[in-house]
């Protein structure tokens with residue numbers, strides 16, 4: 001089936017693109033458009049309409065072709081042919097015209113769109129920049145400022161907004177092709193019809209002298225350590241100061257720099273990883289989904305309230321159960337406060353916030369959960385309490401209801417055993433704040449049915465979460481790996497570093513926050529309480545928590561008490577190094593017979609990241625995670641790992657497994673093999689000379 005067809009409709013030539021699922025500009029599509037233009041050059045057409053079949057206009061260059069040998073015609077070359085064409089070409093847009101798709105539309109002479117369409121240049125999210133003339137044509141169409149916004153945010157805009165800034169010429173109603181042909185005929189009737197964007201002068205007034213310097217400064221904050229945004233500024237600056245041809249050369253050079261960068265390779269990896277994570281290897285494609293029309297949530301605390309918001313935001317009514325009316329009201333107040341903050345930031349209207357909260361019904365009676373299609377338990381992180389809750393749910397809920405726990409550590413199989421329907425039990429581990437964090441760890445119990453699993457995966461997409469499947473183990477994927485990362489942070493503290501020393505290393509690596517600042521944010525009491533009741537053996541090496549316990553005993557719980565690993569300004573909550581903490585560390589080191597000495601940044605970085613990676617290999621060899629890229633999804637969407645490093649496992653590949661293996665062996669010799677045992681899978685791949693990707697593809 002050809003991806004491009006061309007035929008005359010009256011005196012208008014229609015070029016139809018049909019490259020499912022999103023009309024990405026594959027080599028076949030680019031070649032097909034070029035052939036159609038050659039055909040149209042000599043036929044009786046007076047103007048052309050470029051339109052797409054399927055759900056959307058062109059959604060961009062074909063990302064799956066990146067990194068492979070380029071095949072001509074390249075997109076920039078094709079778009080120069082489009083723009084130079086001697087008959088007017090009208091782009092007819094529906095769905096989302098993104099990246100190279102919008103660049104194609106800008107190379108056409110006119111653009112019309114359905115009111116429901118969106119247009120954007122999201123290349124920056126892939127560590128790229130519009131590489132087919134977008135950085136030169138957009139400023140000519142909409143001015144430098146609007147172009148800078150569009151390209152550096154990567155956020156699509158509506159057809160109406162695009163019309164208002166001059167990016168498109170007409171918003172049409174009804175059948176798109178009919179409207180586009182009518183628009184083409186209007187253009188022909190105008191007479192002087194060929195209007196090339198390249199010939200438009202950039203409005204130099206639209207960018208004052210310090211405009212570009214300000215953009216560079218703001219973007220270095222917003223996209224900390226990322227290269228593409230800075231190159232985008234250089235391209236747009238060139239659109240003002242150079243000819244179109246010269247500007248294209250600057251764009252080409254910088255686009256190739258982006259394309260060849262490790263940051264873009266990582267971001268492109270994350271693009272596909274995010275879409276792969278909802279695919280479950282051993283799940284039959286025809287698995288029937290359950291209907292989720294009503295959701296019950298048990299526990300109206302921070303987590304329960306945040307979870308409830310996800311569902312009402314998707315228009316799904318929620319019944320929120322608490323133990324008494326006071327707790328229930330407190331839960332509703334948490335939700336109201338969250339919505340008020342969102343409204344205050346201008347991200348939501350008051351009306352919508354009110355409508356959504358109206359979808360929440362409070363109760364203290366378990367019987368009100370009888371008709372729920374899904375119930376999510378979000379009570380205290382205690383296995384016995386959770387078992388009691390599930391036993392009640394088993395008695396109350398209708399047959400076939402999905403019974404989920406938001407547990408972050410507990411054994412979902414043991415929770416399932418407290419019911420007569422283990423096949424309906426699953427873990428849905430949300431991350432705090434649950435109405436903000438994108439990650440949803442879906443924990444498959446040994447008896448969880450395919451239908452419950454498939455429904456949970458689909459529901460994740462409904463509530464705009466990024467799912468990652470985990471089997472049952474202590475801490476599942478994310479928290480299990482985090483324990484090793486945190487272990488090394490604590491040992492580095494005891495052995496010679498400081499909270500700010502460690503956190504600076506990890507922030508310079510690209511983590512949103514360093515591990516000690518995260519500890520203060522979550523609360524030092526969380527870890528302390530998780531260790532309560534455990535035997536010394538279960539707690540593990542005392543060196544990995546003695547500092548935290550000492551701070552806890554001092555009442556220094558972190559941000560919530562104004563002091564933890566840092567001191568916090570009571571007004572600004574700005575964190576400051578606190579000499580008291582160093583005294584605590586030194587006292588603990590002395591007590592444990594540890595002679596402190598400075599640890600260099602590279603060693604700190606390797607100890608924390610390689611401990612994380614090594615546990616990731618163990619999780620893969622045990623079959624807890626389906627694939628390495630799912631672990632990357634967990635860490636990028638749940639733990640602030642920099643997306644432009646592709647997640648822990650992609651990062652491991654970028655360093656090289658041999659290097660990691662050798663370093664872990666050296667750490668074993670220096671720090672003891674109790675912690676530094678290379679995972680069997682890591683060792684095996686190094687011995688076989690295989691990459692993790694090759695292993696994943698062979699599974």
Ligand code: T1G
Pocket residue numbers: 021022024059060061062063064075096098099100101103122123126128129130131132134272275276
């Ligand atoms: N290339 C290849 N495959 C793509 C693709 C693309 N551009 N966009 C989507 N897919 C696949 C995706 O992997 C999935 O595959 C299926 O389509 C459905 O996607 C020169 C260099 C369009 C808003 O960044 O934002 O142009 O999993 O699940 O939720 O300057 O896809 O089914 O096998 O996301 O309805 C710029 C990326 C490229 C847009 C639809 N364009 N795509 O969302 O479906 S770089 C983008 C999206 C570029 C030029 C530069 C979304 C969507 P599978 P989906 P969706």
